[in-house]
Amino acid sequence: MLGVxxxxxxxxxxxxxxxxxxxxxxxxxxRLYPRVDDKAITKDLALQAGMAVPDLYGVIRNQGExxxxxxxxxxxxxxxxxxxxxxxxxxxxxxxxxSQRKRDxxxxxSGVLISEAEIKHHLSNIVGGQYSLSGNPDKALIEYCVRxxxxxxxxxxxxxxxxxxxxxxxxxxxxxxxLPTRASDGKxxxxxxxxxxxxxxxxxxxxKGVLDNDxxxxxxxxxxxxxxxxxxxxxxxxxxxxxxxxxxxLGYLGVDMVIDRQKGPLILEMxxxxxxxxxxxxxxxxxxxxxxxxxxxxxxxxxxxRVRICRREFPAERQTSLxxx
Amino acid sequence: xxxxxxxxxxxxxxxxxxxIFVYKWRVxxxxxxDDQETPVWTIESAISFDSGPGSIKVNLLIPxxxxxxxxxxxxxxxxxxxxxxxYGSGGREAQWAVRRADGPQTIYYRISVYEDSQADQADTTxxxxxxxxxxEPFKTAVDVLVSDVRExxxxxxSFTSELLRRMNDPSxxxxxxLLLSDVSSESDFVEVATTMLxxxxxxxxxxxxxxxxxxxxxxxxxxxxxxHDGDRWRYFDPATxxxxxxxxxxxxxxxxxxxxxxxGGSKVEVDFAIQRNHVDAIAIARTHAGQDSTPLIDFSLYSxxxxxxxxxxxxxxxPIGALVMVLLRNFIGVDAFGTFMPVLxxxxxxxxxxxxxxxxxxxxxxxxxxxxxxxxxxRLLLVPRLSAVLIVVVxxxxxxxxxxxxxxxxxxxxxxxxxxxxxxxTIERMSVVWEERGPADALRGAFGSLLVAIAAYIAMGxxxxxxxxxxxxxxxxxxxxxxxxxxRYTGYRLLELSRFKALTGE
Numbered sequence: 001m002l003g004v005x006x007x008x009x010x011x012x013x014x015x016x017x018x019x020x021x022x023x024x025x026x027x028x029x030x031r032l033y034p035r036v037d038d039k040a041i042t043k044d045l046a047l048q049a050g051m052a053v054p055d056l057y058g059v060i061r062n063q064g065e066x067x068x069x070x071x072x073x074x075x076x077x078x079x080x081x082x083x084x085x086x087x088x089x090x091x092x093x094x095x096x097x098x099s100q101r102k103r104d105x106x107x108x109x110s111g112v113l114i115s116e117a118e119i120k121h122h123l124s125n126i127v128g129g130q131y132s133l134s135g136n137p138d139k140a141l142i143e144y145c146v147r148x149x150x151x152x153x154x155x156x157x158x159x160x161x162x163x164x165x166x167x168x169x170x171x172x173x174x175x176x177x178x179l180p181t182r183a184s185d186g187k188x189x190x191x192x193x194x195x196x197x198x199x200x201x202x203x204x205x206x207x208k209g210v211l212d213n214d215x216x217x218x219x220x221x222x223x224x225x226x227x228x229x230x231x232x233x234x235x236x237x238x239x240x241x242x243x244x245x246x247x248x249x250l251g252y253l254g255v256d257m258v259i260d261r262q263k264g265p266l267i268l269e270m271x272x273x274x275x276x277x278x279x280x281x282x283x284x285x286x287x288x289x290x291x292x293x294x295x296x297x298x299x300x301x302x303x304x305x306r307v308r309i310c311r312r313e314f315p316a317e318r319q320t321s322l323x324x325x
Numbered sequence: 326x327x328x329x330x331x332x333x334x335x336x337x338x339x340x341x342x343x344x345i346f347v348y349k350w351r352v353x354x355x356x357x358x359d360d361q362e363t364p365v366w367t368i369e370s371a372i373s374f375d376s377g378p379g380s381i382k383v384n385l386l387i388p389x390x391x392x393x394x395x396x397x398x399x400x401x402x403x404x405x406x407x408x409x410x411x412y413g414s415g416g417r418e419a420q421w422a423v424r425r426a427d428g429p430q431t432i433y434y435r436i437s438v439y440e441d442s443q444a445d446q447a448d449t450t451x452x453x454x455x456x457x458x459x460x461e462p463f464k465t466a467v468d469v470l471v472s473d474v475r476e477x478x479x480x481x482x483s484f485t486s487e488l489l490r491r492m493n494d495p496s497x498x499x500x501x502x503l504l505l506s507d508v509s510s511e512s513d514f515v516e517v518a519t520t521m522l523x524x525x526x527x528x529x530x531x532x533x534x535x536x537x538x539x540x541x542x543x544x545x546x547x548x549x550x551x552x553h554d555g556d557r558w559r560y561f562d563p564a565t566x567x568x569x570x571x572x573x574x575x576x577x578x579x580x581x582x583x584x585x586x587x588x589g590g591s592k593v594e595v596d597f598a599i600q601r602n603h604v605d606a607i608a609i610a611r612t613h614a615g616q617d618s619t620p621l622i623d624f625s626l627y628s629x630x631x632x633x634x635x636x637x638x639x640x641x642x643x644p645i646g647a648l649v650m651v652l653l654r655n656f657i658g659v660d661a662f663g664t665f666m667p668v669l670x671x672x673x674x675x676x677x678x679x680x681x682x683x684x685x686x687x688x689x690x691x692x693x694x695x696x697x698x699x700x701x702x703x704r705l706l707l708v709p710r711l712s713a714v715l716i717v718v719v720x721x722x723x724x725x726x727x728x729x730x731x732x733x734x735x736x737x738x739x740x741x742x743x744x745x746x747x748x749x750x751t752i753e754r755m756s757v758v759w760e761e762r763g764p765a766d767a768l769r770g771a772f773g774s775l776l777v778a779i780a781a782y783i784a785m786g787x788x789x790x791x792x793x794x795x796x797x798x799x800x801x802x803x804x805x806x807x808x809x810x811x812x813r814y815t816g817y818r819l820l821e822l823s824r825f826k827a828l829t830g831e
Binding site for chain 2 (some may be wrong): 017
């Protein structure tokens, strides 16, 4: 057992205890958490910094405003409902369209029809705090539903695939693509059953995937090969992620982005406690990259500069060549 | 830098905790284990009287020499009275005095003793008693009886036995009948016996005391006969003449003096209450430490009232549960709902015992969960829904208790000891996880919680550990140090080893 621990240490794998004690506690001051825990604030900050985010259709702040739901979505065929302080993707509803016959009946990304009353109940739950971290009253955001780029169409089962970038002290350290599966119900969170695929930081090409901590080559539902896909506008994605640090001030940050067909990469949310599965997806430990960033860290480097350095420093190891065979 | 502070703090805590521990153990003699348990008896006498107009003086005879028992402590409890201890002819006397008092008064004297067979009577050999001055016709009767009994006995001991046997004869001879004609109480009876023993030049006296057994609210003193055979004191049962002593007999006072006298008061009543406490050798250690008792002893948990002690016995084990939680969470990586919920569940297990605790907990959560899913269809808002779950949990507890009682399984009743709010929160949390992340995650969390609860229960149920922590609460500082150190543990969790196995490069 100690042998395994030693090997993991040698491979630079970051454990939960080390992540919590050495990075989150040191680099992420608690007072900055609301900037990422409340998606309404995140959106505001990102907009002020000129970053691209999905359009906000409306915010439901209390039970009384739940009535306004119909009016908010009146002119929109598709939209996403999410709790402002939700964690781990809980409580997110993706509405992709309406029923042909009844306008107050909505179709979810999974294909299930859901009535307006049910959505309102869901909104009430969100406002009541069911999905917020501490059970405090929350806000519900209703925003643009991303029409995702066809790059990942083959390797997604419904829902929206997104890109998670770990940004350490402003430098993008590691990235993965999170692909929804049937098991994840269209959601892109790994612990809900989504598939994660590592990404070569230099060129933005996908590597093998990880599903429930196991390495996989193919998408479990579509059967398509996961590796070898080139992520469009990779440089822009990395720069947006790097800016996430300037906006939030969090030294250990997970930035979640989606690529829209028309609007390009958009920031969905940011996370102050990003998970560690990204290491399995990339077959690489985070510690080594973090150490390297500590060596080259320059406080006054611009986001463009930081991205340039990271693309140079962190090409995928070994995995890429394997996938080409 | 921070790491160094953490180590320094942990070291400081450990050193402080361990040095107090070692001092109490080696120097003050606190026992490491609780097998040296001694029953301690507390006897309380309450003197109540109506105060007169003037000054009041109360005299109470109190235990002086108590063969078989050693005094733990004694205290007089009275409001506004001056107190002093005097030595009278019959032994120690407690004296209370006050210039004036209004209305009914009650004064308490309380003594705690523990059994000690080594505690023998360090009494001096009494002189031969002077022949009692007795008037006729009693004198002749006494003389005749003494010579009669002397003829049928060999020594002082058999003389006493024979005398008592005759006195207890249902049809005594006329001489005895005359002597016993005025006897109205047990002590009068014994007094006659001592008079006759004095006439035979045998030192003897009355002893009054209490056979200690269990809890008695209105204990009556028992009178016994004490006789010196020239070597040591012997005890005789006045009712049979046998040489014996009641089991666990605490001698309160000797002689024929009045137990209590009140000057300036009327309607005097004395009431004795006896209580048995199980105090282990700690209390004894406290007396050994003597008058110059250190603050360590004054601030020991044993100085608290017994009821409070029981509460702390449980409370002090919670840190142990928390330590188990830390170990399982941060070193093993077990998933559990809530931070301290498993520890609270473990506390409830203490009452229900493990087997039934697990069964009842599982039953309650399973039932509650299914009803929670029914409630889900009603689309209730968060707080009303939580309250509804809480009410359902209470009802379920009630049903389980009633059903198990009807079936004759009394263990089911203990379900009421579960912290229902905790159960309701567990159900709510589990149902949310169930819906959002699927049954697998929910069941894993529930199983993890139960696992931690069982581990915490086992750790918290170790009697030697409980005794150790209760006697040496400073050991909690050591546990604090461990937890602080664990807080800076940045190594892998055991379950992460298999999670990241793919990354070992093999």
